[in-house]
Amino acid sequence: xxxxxxxxxxxxxxxxxxxxxxxxxxxxxxxxxxxxxxxxxxxxxxxxxxxxxxxxxxxxxxxxxxxxxxxxxxxxxxxxxxxxxxxxxxxxxxxxxxxxxxxxxxxxxxxxxxxxxxxxxxxxxxxxxxxxxxxxxxxxxxxxxxxxxxxxxxxxxxxxxxxxxxxxxxxxxxxxxxxxxxxxxxxxxxxxxxxxxxxxxxxxxxxx
Numbered sequence: 001x002x003x004x005x006x007x008x009x010x011x012x013x014x015x016x017x018x019x020x021x022x023x024x025x026x027x028x029x030x031x032x033x034x035x036x037x038x039x040x041x042x043x044x045x046x047x048x049x050x051x052x053x054x055x056x057x058x059x060x061x062x063x064x065x066x067x068x069x070x071x072x073x074x075x076x077x078x079x080x081x082x083x084x085x086x087x088x089x090x091x092x093x094x095x096x097x098x099x100x101x102x103x104x105x106x107x108x109x110x111x112x113x114x115x116x117x118x119x120x121x122x123x124x125x126x127x128x129x130x131x132x133x134x135x136x137x138x139x140x141x142x143x144x145x146x147x148x149x150x151x152x153x154x155x156x157x158x159x160x161x162x163x164x165x166x167x168x169x170x171x172x173x174x175x176x177x178x179x180x181x182x183x184x185x186x187x188x189x190x191x192x193x194x195x196x197x198x199x200x201x202x203x204x205x206x207x208x
Contacts, residue, residue: 042079043131045124046140047117047172047201049187052079065120065201069110073101075181076108082133094208104131105145114208116172117184117201125199139186139198141164141171149190167189170204181205 004101041055052061058172061079063072084101091097096116101108105128112120129144138144145151148166153160159170159178168189175183183205189196 014185016018034101040133040135043135043137044140045126045137045186045198047174049062050076052076055121065112065117067121067124069108073108076103080131080133080135082131089109104128106131106137115202115206117203120201123199123202125197127197132144134177135170139171139188141186143169145195145197147195149193149195151177152190152195169195171198172200175204178204 017115018102038054038058038060040054040060042051044053049065050061050063051059052063053059061075063075063132068186073084078167080103082103084103086101088110089095089098089100096111096113097206098113101110105126107125107127108122109125110122112123116123125146128137129146130136141152141155141158143155143158149160149169152158153167155171157171157173159173161168161170169188169190170178170183170185171188173183175185182203184203185202186198186200187202187204188195190196
């Protein structure tokens with residue numbers, strides 16, 4: 001008997017029972033790094049407005065005294081990250097009813113009152129060296145509350161008048177001279193040899 005032995009090849013039409021699948025892992029989308037939030041580092045009070053700057057000296061906020069007081073309060077609160085307090089003072093002989101909004105040593109008065117400079121809808125005053133959150137407050141001439149009168153008098157653009165019990169301090173003059181009846185700017189006073197308070201924009205001379 002003759003036996004035929006051979007090799008069986010693939011049957012035509014046969015196909016693999018499984019297909020290869022991709023094993024690639026999707027690339028993760030990088031998470032953007034958040035921009036650092038600027039923090040207020042200095043408040044400067046000038047005759048023409050208030051400026052808030054950060055630690056790098058970049059301006060965060062510039063406020064004109066002709067701005068809406070409610071808008072200004074919201075802007076300052078956001079820039080400082082501090083919640084202010086508010087007190088309403090009743091009408092008096094020399095002033096209408098006034099709301100005083102405070103962030104530590106910084107106070108905003110709405111309305112400006114008869115002593116407010118031209119076009120001012122509010123005034124500010126400073127009776128402490130910083131806000132509650134320790135943001136320093138300075139006059140544009142370079143002094144703050146607590147500084148020695150002798151030092152302040154040596155600064156450029158500052159005039160002082162000694163009345164014995166107190167000393168007036170005028171700076172950032174807006175007008176022909178410090179003696180002009182319509183002169184205005186940053187006005188303050190000191191007792192005991194040191195500055196106690198300064199305000200802006202204020203007429204340097206007024207009757208009341």
